[in-house]
Amino acid sequence: MADHVNSAHVALDYIRTRMENARRRFGAPPETVELVAVSKTFDAEAVRPFLEAGQRVFGENRVQEAKEKWPGLRAVFSDVTLHLIGPLQTNKAREAVALFDVIETVDREKLAGVLAEEMQRAGKRLPCFVQVNIGGEEQKAGIPIDETVEFVRRCREVHGLDIVGLMCIPPDGQPAGPYFAHLSALAKQAGVAKLSMGMSGDFETAIAMGATHVRVGSALFGRRAVAAQ
Numbered sequence: 001m002a003d004h005v006n007s008a009h010v011a012l013d014y015i016r017t018r019m020e021n022a023r024r025r026f027g028a029p030p031e032t033v034e035l036v037a038v039s040k041t042f043d044a045e046a047v048r049p050f051l052e053a054g055q056r057v058f059g060e061n062r063v064q065e066a067k068e069k070w071p072g073l074r075a076v077f078s079d080v081t082l083h084l085i086g087p088l089q090t091n092k093a094r095e096a097v098a099l100f101d102v103i104e105t106v107d108r109e110k111l112a113g114v115l116a117e118e119m120q121r122a123g124k125r126l127p128c129f130v131q132v133n134i135g136g137e138e139q140k141a142g143i144p145i146d147e148t149v150e151f152v153r154r155c156r157e158v159h160g161l162d163i164v165g166l167m168c169i170p171p172d173g174q175p176a177g178p179y180f181a182h183l184s185a186l187a188k189q190a191g192v193a194k195l196s197m198g199m200s201g202d203f204e205t206a207i208a209m210g211a212t213h214v215r216v217g218s219a220l221f222g223r224r225a226v227a228a229q
């Protein structure tokens, strides 16, 4: 096995083992937590060993970057599932619907409407997450906490979107646990089953709070260039 594939194997095994241990401590049934490998800023050549090592679920935060990277990789690995985990502008919704399999960042009415139109046009109904601004931070994307339940209802009933769960990015520099617990409680209120929460630094905590999807980038691929974070 080529060295780069071997090191991708080692990185994946290490994260999967930690996920499995956290899952056991939490007492969730096996295979209920999905690893979304966040490959943003890493090019196709860097991602390929992870595909060769068997990883199939990936996350990207920019439509343009995904467009340059993934069609070529998908031509070889056709069973990939690609999650959009970054902010989406309505004028990129058509491309996003064409490129991605799951949209994790539905966070406003206008976007919900445009995504619904584009999915209908493309004859697709992609699973979506509603992104919640769980820290109530001014500069952060996400629907406000107190609008979440109503927004999920409108996404489903008015726009016909397939909302499967909630997603969040907690504030930097604070323990994430209480934010994850809050997102979990909100999901119950909103009547959605899935929770996308937890990144390289806190995915075990997220699993302990009921995450069904963890989004892990740097712990798998290595550090990103600072300017590209």
Ligand SMILES: *Cc1c(COP(=O)(O)O)cnc(C)c1O
Residues within 6 Å of the ligand: 038, 040, 061, 085, 086, 169, 199, 200, 201, 215, 216, 217, 218, 219
């Ligand atoms: C970059 C990113 C991640 C992965 O972050 P790491 O700390 O590298 O694991 C997860 N979620 C979102 C939304 C991101 O933009």
